[in-house]
Structure formats: structure tokens, C-alpha cells
Amino acid sequence: MTALRAMTLLFAIAWCGSAAAQGDHYAELQLLDQRIQSLKAQALELSLASHAAQTQYLYPDEQRLRLFVTMDVFDFELDSVTIELDGQTVSEHSYTPREVYALKRGGAQELLLTNLAPGSHELEARFVGRFAKREQDAPSYEKAISLSFDKTRAAQQLELRLEPRPRGRELNVRVFAREAGE
Amino acid sequence: MRQSFRGIALACLAVGGMANAQFEYEYEPAAGSFAFNQALYEFYSQDHFSAAVLALGLEQQGDDADPALSRFIADNLLDYGLYRDALSRYRRLLQADVLSADERAAIWMRIARYEYERGYFDAALATLTEMRVDVGARRERTARAQLLAQIQMRLGEPAAAVNALNEGRVYGNSDFARYNLGMAYIADEDVRRGRRELDILGRQLVTDPTEHALRDRANLALAYNYLAEAKGGSARPVLQRIRLNGPYSDEALLGLGWAEIASDRADEVRQTDADNVDTIAGVLGAILRPGKVDEDLRQRLGLLRSGNEPETEEGRFRRALVPWLELESRDPKNPAVLEVQLAIPYALAELGEDDKARQFYERAVIRLERGRDGLDKAIDGIRSGRMVETMIRRDRDREAGWNWRLRDLPDASETYYLAKILSENQFQEALKNYRDLRQLQRRLAFDKQRLTDEGFAQNRASVNPNRLIARRLADQPPLWGSVPTTLKLETQLRRFPRNETLEGLLAWTYRYAPSLRLQLEQRSPGFAAPSLPLEMAELGQRIDITLEQLGELLRDARALLESIAVGELERQKSQLTRYLIDARFALARQYDKSQLGVPEE
Numbered sequence: 001m002t003a004l005r006a007m008t009l010l011f012a013i014a015w016c017g018s019a020a021a022q023g024d025h026y027a028e029l030q031l032l033d034q035r036i037q038s039l040k041a042q043a044l045e046l047s048l049a050s051h052a053a054q055t056q057y058l059y060p061d062e063q064r065l066r067l068f069v070t071m072d073v074f075d076f077e078l079d080s081v082t083i084e085l086d087g088q089t090v091s092e093h094s095y096t097p098r099e100v101y102a103l104k105r106g107g108a109q110e111l112l113l114t115n116l117a118p119g120s121h122e123l124e125a126r127f128v129g130r131f132a133k134r135e136q137d138a139p140s141y142e143k144a145i146s147l148s149f150d151k152t153r154a155a156q157q158l159e160l161r162l163e164p165r166p167r168g169r170e171l172n173v174r175v176f177a178r179e180a181g182e
Numbered sequence: 183m184r185q186s187f188r189g190i191a192l193a194c195l196a197v198g199g200m201a202n203a204q205f206e207y208e209y210e211p212a213a214g215s216f217a218f219n220q221a222l223y224e225f226y227s228q229d230h231f232s233a234a235v236l237a238l239g240l241e242q243q244g245d246d247a248d249p250a251l252s253r254f255i256a257d258n259l260l261d262y263g264l265y266r267d268a269l270s271r272y273r274r275l276l277q278a279d280v281l282s283a284d285e286r287a288a289i290w291m292r293i294a295r296y297e298y299e300r301g302y303f304d305a306a307l308a309t310l311t312e313m314r315v316d317v318g319a320r321r322e323r324t325a326r327a328q329l330l331a332q333i334q335m336r337l338g339e340p341a342a343a344v345n346a347l348n349e350g351r352v353y354g355n356s357d358f359a360r361y362n363l364g365m366a367y368i369a370d371e372d373v374r375r376g377r378r379e380l381d382i383l384g385r386q387l388v389t390d391p392t393e394h395a396l397r398d399r400a401n402l403a404l405a406y407n408y409l410a411e412a413k414g415g416s417a418r419p420v421l422q423r424i425r426l427n428g429p430y431s432d433e434a435l436l437g438l439g440w441a442e443i444a445s446d447r448a449d450e451v452r453q454t455d456a457d458n459v460d461t462i463a464g465v466l467g468a469i470l471r472p473g474k475v476d477e478d479l480r481q482r483l484g485l486l487r488s489g490n491e492p493e494t495e496e497g498r499f500r501r502a503l504v505p506w507l508e509l510e511s512r513d514p515k516n517p518a519v520l521e522v523q524l525a526i527p528y529a530l531a532e533l534g535e536d537d538k539a540r541q542f543y544e545r546a547v548i549r550l551e552r553g554r555d556g557l558d559k560a561i562d563g564i565r566s567g568r569m570v571e572t573m574i575r576r577d578r579d580r581e582a583g584w585n586w587r588l589r590d591l592p593d594a595s596e597t598y599y600l601a602k603i604l605s606e607n608q609f610q611e612a613l614k615n616y617r618d619l620r621q622l623q624r625r626l627a628f629d630k631q632r633l634t635d636e637g638f639a640q641n642r643a644s645v646n647p648n649r650l651i652a653r654r655l656a657d658q659p660p661l662w663g664s665v666p667t668t669l670k671l672e673t674q675l676r677r678f679p680r681n682e683t684l685e686g687l688l689a690w691t692y693r694y695a696p697s698l699r700l701q702l703e704q705r706s707p708g709f710a711a712p713s714l715p716l717e718m719a720e721l722g723q724r725i726d727i728t729l730e731q732l733g734e735l736l737r738d739a740r741a742l743l744e745s746i747a748v749g750e751l752e753r754q755k756s757q758l759t760r761y762l763i764d765a766r767f768a769l770a771r772q773y774d775k776s777q778l779g780v781p782e783e
Contacts, residue, residue, distance in 0.1 A: 025608050025746050026301030029615075032738055033263075033300055036615050039735060040264050042728055043622050046721065047235050048242075050629045053718050058632065070219070099227050107223025108216060159216070178216050 063115035064155040067091070068178070071103040073164045073171060077130045078103065079140070083112055084124040090114060108159065118153045122146065125160055131169045145173045221254070230261040231625070249280040253289075260296060263618055269293060276316075287318030294329055299607045306333050327352040328359050331366060340369035357383060357393060361400050368407060380404040384423055397423075398430045405437055414444030432518040435509040439502035439525060499529045514549050515556070515599055520758060523549055524765055527772075536772060543769040550762040557755045560599050564747050570740050574617040603750040612746065616739040623732050626725050633722035634714070 055064070069081060078100050083091040091112045095103075103109060124146045132138035149158070157178040165172050217240055224233035237255045244251070252271055260268035272289050275281055281289070290313035297306035310330050313319045319326060327350070331343035343366040346352075353359040360383050367376030384401040388394050401423045408417035418441040424434040506529070509522045527542035563569055603609050714722075 025612070025742060028742055028745075029301055029608055029612050032612070032735070032742060033265075033615060035735055036619065036739070037264055037266055039728065039731055040262065040618070040622065041267060043626060043732075044231070044234060044238075044264065044267075046626070046724055046728060047231070047629065048238055050633065050721055050725070051235060051239065053715075053721055054629075054632060057715050057718055068216075068220070096227075099223075102223045102226030105222065105226045106219055107226050108219040109223045110220055157216075 059113060059115055059155075061155040062153050063117065063151075065112070065114055065116040065151060066110055066155075066157045067112035068108045068157065068159045069103065069111050069162070070106075070108050070159055071100075071162045073162050074104055075131055075169075076141075076162065076164075076171065077132075078127060078162070079129045081111065081128070082126045084122075085114075085116070086122050111160075116151045116156075118151050120148060120150055122148055123158075125173065127162060127171070127173065141169070141171070143171045143173060145175075147175060149175075218251070218254075225254070225258060228261075230258040231622075234258040234262060234264075249275060249278065253281070253285070256289075257292075260292060263615065265296060265300070283316075283318035284321055285318075286316055287313075287320075287322040290316065290319065291322050291325055291329070294326075298329060298333055300611050301608060303333050303337055307337070323350060324352045324355045324359065328356065328362060331359075331362050335362070335366060335369065340366045344370055344372075353379070357386070357396055361396060361403075364400065365403065373407070377404055377407065380407075381420075384420060394425065395429055398425055398428045398434075402430045402433055402437070405434070405441070409437055409440055409444070412444045414441035417441040418445060432509060432512060432516045435505040436518040436522055436525070438505040439509075439522070439529075442502040442505075443498050443529075445498055445501075496533060499532050502529055514553055517754070517757065520550065520553060520761055524761055524768070527768065531768075531772070536775060540769065540772040540776070543765055543772060546765045547762065547769060550758055550765060553758050554755060554762065557599060557751055557758065561748055561751050561755075564744050564751070567740065567744075569747065570613070570616060570743050573613060574620060599751055599754060600747055603746060609743070609746050612739065612743050616736070616743060619732060619736050619739055623729065623736065626729055626732070630722055630725045630729070633718045633725065 067083060071078065077097075078095050080092065080094045082089060093111060099109070124144065126142065126144040128140060128142045130138040131141055143162075145160075159176040159178050161174045161176065163172045163174055164170075218237070221233045221236035221240065224230070224236060234255055237251060237258065241248070241251055241255065253275055256268045256271035256275065259265075259271065272293060276286060276289065290309060294306045294309040294313065297303075297309060306329070310326055310333070313326060327346045331346040334340070334343040334346060344363065347359050347363040347366060353363045360379055364376045364379030364383065367373070367379060370376075380400045380403055384397055384404055386393070386397055388397050401420050405417040405420040408414070408420065417437060421434045421438045421441055424430055503526065506522050506526050509519060510526060512519045514520060514523075523542070523546035527539040527546065530536075530539035530542060
């Protein structure tokens with residue numbers, strides 16, 4: 001009987017500990033959530049306006065150049081990309097697995113937004129990654145391209161698309177000019 | 183070293199079930215819409231705020247309302263925690279009847295899950311009730327019934343939860359549903375049926391880690407239910423089904439000791455044939471066999487007799503010590519490990535092993551005091567604001583919003599004590615809100631920087647400056663081109679002092695040079711620094727106001743998180759203090775007892 005009494009005592013403590021409702025903070029959470037939602041809506045509106053204003057004033061049509069990366073290859077894990085314009089490195093990006101997944105799902109990543117004077121320019125792009133998924137020891141594969149292009153007096157968008165080559169584990173990079181409203 | 187989050191996640195699964203499983207929805211790249219694919223990239227990168235901004239921009243440009251785009255925007259708004267805006271879009275889509283039954287069902291469930299996780303239980307209930315009349319509801323029948331039951335349990339309506347789970351036998355489609363049904367029966371005081379459901383689940387053969395965790399959880403719940411009625415004989419075989427290294431093994435070992443002590447009462451439960459070496463039954467069986475496992479432990483159990491014990495109270499206490507000594511050396515932050523610090527000397531004292539009991543009580547006091555100090559430090563750590571920032575450090579720039587999950591615990595003392603509370607919706611949701619605000623603060627500050635004079639000038643000059651100057655000079659008319667050719671320096675500037683002394687030259691310069699400079703500036707306005715457009719300056723001011731409001735909200739959000747965490751730690755501290763008082767009293771009794779046998783000088 002002594003044992004059972006002690007057991008009841010100790011269990012009462014343990015059971016209360018695990019089953020007792022934690023201080024319920026849902027009411028406070030909801031009040032805060034309402035305020036945060038209002039602020040988020042405000043920030044979203046500001047962000048839209050700021051995005052439009054920056055495009056208009058910071059990157060006027062005549063000079064605006066956007067560069068995108070897309071992927072049409074599924075067995076390649078992209079690690080990084082480096083872009084050079086007229087001999088100067090203008091963009092370097094290291095990818096997270098989530099970003100690579102987004103590219104594989106058809107997403108177009110805006111890698112560069114800059115002003116560039118109309119005229120002839122040199123672009124170099126270097127892609128580094130691995131063909132074997134989730135194998136850190138897999139050999140690194142690098143693909144570099146270099147091209148000349150004319151920046152027109154209109155806003156310009158270039159898409160660099162990674163594609164598989166028909167034979168072997170190699171990649172092609174194709175470049176597409178995209179219309180601004182496309 | 184990072185603390186694994188697996189145990190917490192599994193604990194959460196057993197309580198929350200499907201509510202915590204994110205619905206995976208997919209979008210295909212829109213054919214021919216390169217602009218949409220940019221938003222798609224942000225969406226799949228879990229940057230929902232950016233995805234929403236891009237998609238809203240597209241919507242503003244479009245002539246017709248595109249339901250697919252509207253759905254995409256609504257999904258991103260909800261993922262970013264903009265529930266009200268997302269809801270109004272979803273409602274319009276549901277009323278317009280432009281979606282398939284699958285899409286409608288998915289939308290209903292997304293709304294209801296969000297409402298449930300953020301604690302809007304009545305709204306979630308209303309959403310699921312409304313969903314019922316939609317034909318799409320049939321496609322999500324099991325998920326809907328489970329979520330409905332969870333809400334009803336949360337609202338204290340176990341009978342309604344039982345009905346929801348029994349309807350169409352949804353428990354047959356999901357082990358989570360069966361677990362919830364068992365718990366709902368017990369809460370509804372239909373203990374016999376509740377035990378039956380938990381027992382079915384607890385005896386299942388499983389291979390998947392999640393199923394294993396759920397089976398352990400069901401066995402633990404069932405066994406503790408028996409122990410609450412002191413039916414140790416029934417609890418024991420149920421506890422022995424639990425894995426020794428699973429997330430519930432500490433509680434199982436503690437309960438097993440008590441089950442041994444109260445093993446004279448039993449119910450109708452059978453021991454499963456599925457027990458194997460990784461269950462408590464398998465491992466403890468091996469410990470009792472000489473030469474099998476851990477000689478040190480065997481030596482500590484030296485007071486125990488091996489072989490079959492007679493069914494006496496002494497025998498039961500000796501058997502209780504086996505799982506308790508196994509538990510005693512585990513992580514002392516776990517409440518079950520703390521409790522066993524008292525249980526072991528108590529059993530030893532009952533067995534008449536007073537010296538050993540005193541040693542264990544002394545050790546318990548030291549450990550409990552150390553535990554209390556640890557809790558004090560953890561509370562200080564939380565109040566210093568370190569905890570919350572550490573938790574959100576990973577993926578700090580990712581805008582995942584509602585989709586974000588705390589994947590593992592940072593290596594900070596306070597988080598070890600908070601494993602349970604960190605898995606609860608209210609803490610997770612408050613943490614997500616805080617993280618969203620911090621991320622928004624960085625984003626707005628970045629936007630603001632570009633909307634200042636300095637930022638504007640810097641960003642406009644992002645073109646190669648050499649090219650810009652070369653082009654400007656090529657377009658620029660000759661600097662003196664518009665100056666009348668009749669201009670004569672001697673006449674205009676009056677007696678230019680040739681062969682003048684230095685002082686005279688300076689005096690002349692000070693007098694006439696300012697007017698010359700002004701004249702030149704007026705004639706070449708293209709070289710003036712660009713000024714910030716009014717629209718951008720106004721936007722900058724609005725961002726300043728928003729940042730101020732955001733700072734206030736951040737303080738409140740952090741205060742809420744800290745209040746939840748500190749509340750939990752204070753509760754643990756109070757429990758630990760009770761153990762400490764018990765231990766000291768028991769130790770004092772042991773000293774008194776030992777003094778009784780010593781003759782007075």
C-alpha cells in the first residue's frame with residue numbers, strides 16, 4: 001500500500017507536468033497576428049510601389065538590362081554562377097538546394113538587373129555544379145560561355161538556359177532575348 | 183552540436199497529425215509567360231513575399247482577371263501569413279466556380295489548417311463545416327475529419343471528435359486518425375473503446391520511423407492510462423513494446439518501474455508477438471542475462487537477484503529498479519530522468535538498503551540543484567533576447583512565412599528545456615511571425631537605402647562610369663560654345679591683373695571667380711548630381727513610418743515568445759523545486775533513521 005501511495009504522489013506530479021495546459025497564449029498571438037497582417041499588407045503595397053519606382057527611375061528603359069537563368073536539365077546540381085560584363089564581374093551567386101529545385105520546376109531566376117549603355121558588349125557566364133545528386137564527392141563540372149551582344153535603346157532581357165547535350169554528361173547554354181512584357 | 187529535432191517533430195505528429203503536414207501544391211510554368219516564371223522561381227524558392235509582389239505586378243498589367251494567377255497570388259499571400267487578403271481572394275475564386283473539385287478541396291483545407299495553427303479554432307470549424315457541402319470535400323475526407331476532430335478536441339468536445347472520426351470509418355485510412363480516435367474515446371470517458379483503439383495501433387507491425395514513433399506514442403498513452411488506475415500488470419507489457427532508443431523511451435522506462443511495483447492488478451491486454459531486440463522488453467531481458475550487456479550496470483544491480491522473482495512486494499521493487507537504473511544515467515534535463523532520481527532511492531529504502539538510498543538521495547539533491555541552476559541560466563538567456571534570434575538564424579533571408587519550420591534546435595542551453603513547447607503550434611506560429619517581421623525589416627531597409635539621395639546616385643551610376651563620361655562628352659556641345667564670341671576677359675572681368683603680386687591675384691579671384699563659376703554651372707546643367715524624384719522621396723518617408731511600426735511590433739512579438747518560453751521554464755522549475763524539497767525531506771529522514779541505531783555518547 002505504501003508503494004501505491006508513493007506512486008500516486010509521484011505520478012500526480014508527473015501527470016500534471018505533462019498534461020497541464022501550458023499557459024494558453026492564443027489570444028495574445030491572435031491580437032498580434034492581426035496587427036502583423038495589417039503591417040504586412042502595408043509593406044506589400046509599399047514594395048509594389050517601390051519596385052515600380054525603382055524600375056522607372058533607377059533603371060530607365062534605355063539602359064536597363066536584365067539577365068535570367070533557367071534550367072532544362074534535371075540531373076545537374078548547380079552550385080554557382082558567375083557573370084562578367086565587359087571584363088568586370090557583375091554577379092556571383094551560390095545556390096541553395098531549394099533554389100536549384102525552383103529552377104528545375106521551371107522558375108526563371110533574375111540574376112542581374114543593371115544599367116548598360118546602348119552599344120556592343122561582351123558577356124561571359126560560368127556555371128559550376130555536379131551531375132550526381134547529393135553526392136558531395138562527385139566531380140565538379142564547369143561550363144563557360146562567352147558572347148557579344150548589342151544593347152539596344154529599349155529595355156532588354158536575356159535568358160541563359162542550361163540544357164543537356166544529347167550525348168554524355170555535358171551541358172549547353174542557350175541564350176534567348178526576351179521581350180519585357182513576355 | 184545541434185540537438186536533433188526529430189523527437190519533437192514526431193511528438194508533434196502524434197498530437198497534430200495531418201495539421202502539420204504541409205499540403206504540397208504545384209504549379210507548372212505558364213506556357214509563353216516568361217514573366218510568370220520569375221514569380222514561379224520565387225514561389226519554389228519559398229520567397230512568397232517576392233512571388234506575391236511579382237504576381238501582383240503581373241495582375242495589374244493584365245486586362246482580364248486570370249483565376250490561375252489569382253490562385254497563385256492567394257497561395258503566396260497565405261504562405262506569407264497575409265490571411266485576410268488571401269481569404270478574400272480564395273472566397274472570390276470559390277464563389278466564381280472556376281476551379282476543379284480537387285483545387286477547391288485543397289483551398290478549403292489550406293484555409294482551415296492555417297486557421298487551426300494560428301489558433302482561430304471557431305473560424306477553422308466554420309470553414310470545415312462550409313467545406314462539407316462542396317463536392318470537393320470528398321477528396322479530402324480523411325484529412326478533413328482529422329482536422330475537424332483535432333479542433334473539436336481542442337474546444338473540449340470529445341464526443342463530436344469521436345463522431346467525426348467514426349464517420350465513414352476514416353480511422354481505417356490513417357493511423358493518426360486511429361490514435362486520435364482512441365484519445366477522443368478516453369477523453370469522452372469511453373475508456374474501454376479508447377484502450378482498444380490504442381492497443382490495435384500499439385501492436386501493429388511497422389517499419390517506417392514515423393509509424394514507429396506513432397506506435398510508441400500509442401503504447402505510452404495506453405500504458406499511462408492503465409497506470410492512472412494502478413493497473414501495472416496491464417501497463418507493463420504495453421510499455422515493453424516501446425523502443426528503448428525511441429523518442430518516448432524515457433517516459434516508458436519510468437512508467438515500467440511503476441508498473442512493476444503495481445503489477446498485481448491487470449486488465450485484458452496481451453503482449454504482442456512483434457516485440458524484438460530494440461524494444462524495452464528485448465533489451466531489459468538481455469540485461470538480466472549475465473555477460474550480455476553492460477557489466478557496469480549489472481554491478482550496480484548487484485543487489486538484485488537474477489532469475490525468477492517471487493511475486494512479493496520486495497521482488498516488485500527489485501524489478502522496478504532495472505528500468506529505473508537504466509533511465510538514471512540519461513539526460514537529466516528530461517522530466518522523467520529527474521523523477522527517477524527520487525524513485526530509485528525510494529525503492530531502495532523500501533528494500534531496506536538505507537545506505538544506498540542515502541547515497542542516491544544525496545546525488546539526487548546535487549543533480550536537482552544543478553538542474554535548477556541550469557533553468558535559471560536558461561531563463562536569463564531567454565530574457566537577454568538571445569534565444570529567439572538564435573532560432574531564426576538559419577535561412578534568415580528566406581521569406582517562407584507560414585511555410586517555414588524550425589528544423590533543428592540551436593545549441594543554446596535554453597532550447598534543451600523547451601523541446602516540448604517548441605513543437606506546439608502557438609510557439610511555432612509566434613516564432614514565424616517574429617521571423618517574418620525581421621525579414622521584412624531587412625527588406626524595407628534595403629528598399630529605403632535605394633530611395634535615398636545617396637542610394638539613388640549610387641544605383642544610377644551602376645553603368646561603367648568611363649563609358650558614361652565618354653558618351654556624355656561626345657554628346658556635350660563645346661563648353662564655351664554658347665558663350666558670345668564678343669566676350670573679352672579684360673572687358674568683362676575688368677582689368678585682369680597681369681604681372682600682379684600674389685596677394686593682388688587672390689583678391690581678384692575672390693572678387694570675380696564666383697560669378698564666373700555660376701555662369702558655367704548654368705550653361706552645363708547635365709553635370710549636376712541627379713536629384714531624388716519626389717515619388718521616391720515620398721516612398722522613402724512611408725517606409726520610414728512602416729519601419730517604426732515594425733520595430734514596435736518586433737518588440738511585442740519577441741515579448742510574446744519570451745513570455746511563452748519563460749512560462750514553460752518557470753513551470754519546470756517549480757516542479758523541480760518540489761522534487762528537491764521531497765529529496766531533502768527524504769534525505770533528512772534517512773539521516774534520522776541512521777542516527778537511531780547509533781548509541782548516544
